[in-house]
Amino acid sequence: MLEIVNVHKNFKTKNGVTNALQEVNLSVKNGDFVVLVGPSGCGKSTLLNIIAGLEKATSGQVSKSGRPILDAGPDRMVMFQEAALFPWLKVIDNVEYGMKIKGTGKRERREKAIHYLKMVHLTRFASAYPHELSVGMRQRVALARALSMDSDMLLMDEPFAALDSQTKSILHAELQQIWGATKKTIIFVTHNVEEAVLLAERVIVMTANPGRIKKEFRVQLARPRNMEDIDLTRTVGQILGELKEEVEKVAKAELDSDWSLENSSFISRPDTHLGNGI
Amino acid sequence: MVYRTGIWPSFLFPSPSGVLENLSAGIQDLSIPIAAQISIQRLFIGYSISLVIGLLLGIMIDRIKYLDQALSPLLLGVQTLPSICWLPLAILWFGLGEEAIIFVIAIGSIFSISMAVVSGIKQIPHLYIRAAKTMGAKGLRRYTSVVIPAALPAIISGMKQGWSFAWRALMAGELLTPTSGLGYVLIMGRDLHDMNQVVGIMIVIVIMGVVTDRLLFGRVEHAILYRWGLTRSH
Ligand SMILES: Nc1ncnc2c1ncn2[C@@H]1O[C@H](COP(=O)(O)OP(=O)(O)OP(=O)(O)O)[C@@H](O)[C@H]1O
Ligand SMILES: [Mg+2]
Numbered sequence: 363m364l365e366i367v368n369v370h371k372n373f374k375t376k377n378g379v380t381n382a383l384q385e386v387n388l389s390v391k392n393g394d395f396v397v398l399v400g401p402s403g404c405g406k407s408t409l410l411n412i413i414a415g416l417e418k419a420t421s422g423q424v425s426k427s428g429r430p431i432l433d434a435g436p437d438r439m440v441m442f443q444e445a446a447l448f449p450w451l452k453v454i455d456n457v458e459y460g461m462k463i464k465g466t467g468k469r470e471r472r473e474k475a476i477h478y479l480k481m482v483h484l485t486r487f488a489s490a491y492p493h494e495l496s497v498g499m500r501q502r503v504a505l506a507r508a509l510s511m512d513s514d515m516l517l518m519d520e521p522f523a524a525l526d527s528q529t530k531s532i533l534h535a536e537l538q539q540i541w542g543a544t545k546k547t548i549i550f551v552t553h554n555v556e557e558a559v560l561l562a563e564r565v566i567v568m569t570a571n572p573g574r575i576k577k578e579f580r581v582q583l584a585r586p587r588n589m590e591d592i593d594l595t596r597t598v599g600q601i602l603g604e605l606k607e608e609v610e611k612v613a614k615a616e617l618d619s620d621w622s623l624e625n626s627s628f629i630s631r632p633d634t635h636l637g638n639g640i
Numbered sequence: 641m642v643y644r645t646g647i648w649p650s651f652l653f654p655s656p657s658g659v660l661e662n663l664s665a666g667i668q669d670l671s672i673p674i675a676a677q678i679s680i681q682r683l684f685i686g687y688s689i690s691l692v693i694g695l696l697l698g699i700m701i702d703r704i705k706y707l708d709q710a711l712s713p714l715l716l717g718v719q720t721l722p723s724i725c726w727l728p729l730a731i732l733w734f735g736l737g738e739e740a741i742i743f744v745i746a747i748g749s750i751f752s753i754s755m756a757v758v759s760g761i762k763q764i765p766h767l768y769i770r771a772a773k774t775m776g777a778k779g780l781r782r783y784t785s786v787v788i789p790a791a792l793p794a795i796i797s798g799m800k801q802g803w804s805f806a807w808r809a810l811m812a813g814e815l816l817t818p819t820s821g822l823g824y825v826l827i828m829g830r831d832l833h834d835m836n837q838v839v840g841i842m843i844v845i846v847i848m849g850v851v852t853d854r855l856l857f858g859r860v861e862h863a864i865l866y867r868w869g870l871t872r873s874h
Binding site for chain 2: 414415416433434435436438439440442444446448449450459460463464491492493494511
């Protein structure tokens with residue numbers, strides 16, 4: 363159980379104080395799949411980093427299984443938007459790194475690394491260096507690395523944003539399957555509402571300035587889910603309606619004008635990238 | 641060609657054949673190899689010292705925040721001082737001899753190596769550290785498994801620069817202290833007005849410099865840059 367109680371986060375910068383999170387309350391049951399969506403700058407990454415222990419809340423409590431989160435730790439693996447592989451290590455050694463730190467034995471480590479590389483279809487590249495891989499391949503290695511740690515919680519900050527749609531849908535299927543099989547708690551950040559509805563049990567909509575939780579949607583569709591499913595599309599539509607207002611607010615604040623989304627097509631475009639442009 | 645024009649008298653400008661003769665004589669009677677060996681030995685001792693101290697100093701500065709604020713500007717200042725300027729001090733401390741030269745060699749490269757370590761560590765992408773943290777890497781382990789490897793390309797280029805400073809300091813030190821080594825043979829050539837010897841030794845010094853710089857450091861650096869994915873070439 364993850365408990366976030368009354369969390370505030372301020373960043374002090376040269377131009378003053380940014381109120382990145384205000385009064386955030388959220389509890390996540392073990393084995394839940396929570397997806398955070400919201401306009402750019404609403405504090406999704408900040409919240410995820412606080413849960414990861416990479417960032418400290420200015421005030422409020424964050425605890426996991428009753429213990430306050432004070433530091434980053436291997437019980438909460440993080441997947442960043444960039445793969446964050448170590449360039450001086452071969453792919454397989456990158457996957458093994460965390461297990462090595464944890465003290466997993468050499469043979470077990472290798473077996474697991476190969477198991478997860480197989481899962482992301484990259485065994486052929488086990489002894490390549492990260493820079494010899496494409497961006498999407500690197501991200502798959504990062505996924506293998508995160509999964510090999512057997513953490514009960516997985517924190518993912520737009521992990522698939524840089525991938526092509528084919529790789530993305532393979533990994534979507536893979537992730538749902540892994541979640542079903544391992545019952546890890548997953549907290550996932552995305553810009554893409556379709557992705558959110560495809561994956562989530564709960565979609566949390568956040569708002570900007572100050573960043574806070576606006577609304578929550580429960581997604582109770584059968585799995586495996588399909589992007590073309592009518593019920594899924596309907597839920598996406600609902601959430602987009604909620605978000606449109608938010609995005610417009612941010613856009614207005616940023617452009618300082620009467621800019622309106624009615625005139626802009628990037629959010630309501632009826633193609634497959636629906637909801638991609640928040 | 642320049643020689644053939646005969647504008648300069650031959651004791652001011654050497655003939656290529658004279659230089660070659662002088663070189664082969666020097667190699668055959670082993671005077672050049674012996675001098676080179678002495679020089680290289682000094683260089684290795686001085687450079688090894690500076691490598692150890694430079695790395696430790698760099699890591700210390702990185703670890704202790706107020707040391708960074710206090711020492712970094714000082715180091716930057718000291719680094720601009722040509723290392724040969726340390727020679728008088730070294731002679732006062734160690735006397736005219738081996739130790740003084742080794743001190744000058746070491747001091748010449750310590751600062752560029754430690755500065756490279758400090759700035760190399762500062763430039764590490766924060767993402768690597770965050771990734772290491774979430775995987776539970778702490779303290780010394782994080783240092784040896786992530787911080788140092790991530791900074792290695794910068795550290796290597798500092799080591800390369802340190803090596804060239806050390807090499808210069810070595811030659812200057814040998815020229816200014818009457819002991820032994822290539823620099824000393826060079827100065828003897830001057831004292832004897834033996835142009836062929838002077839130019840011959842200069843050629844030896846250039847060759848040694850190019851070999852170590854290009855072949856040794858150049859290759860190591862290139863291999864590291866490639867593995868770290870910092871070059872485009874294959
Ligand atoms: N290290 C920092 N220093 C100062 N301000 C920061 C820092 N990190 C985030 N912020 C500010 O906090 C707010 C929330 O940022 P955050 O990165 O959490 O947003 P986000 O929802 O992840 O946005 P995006 O969808 O674009 O990734 C922004 O206004 C940002 O400018
Ligand atoms: Mg973000």
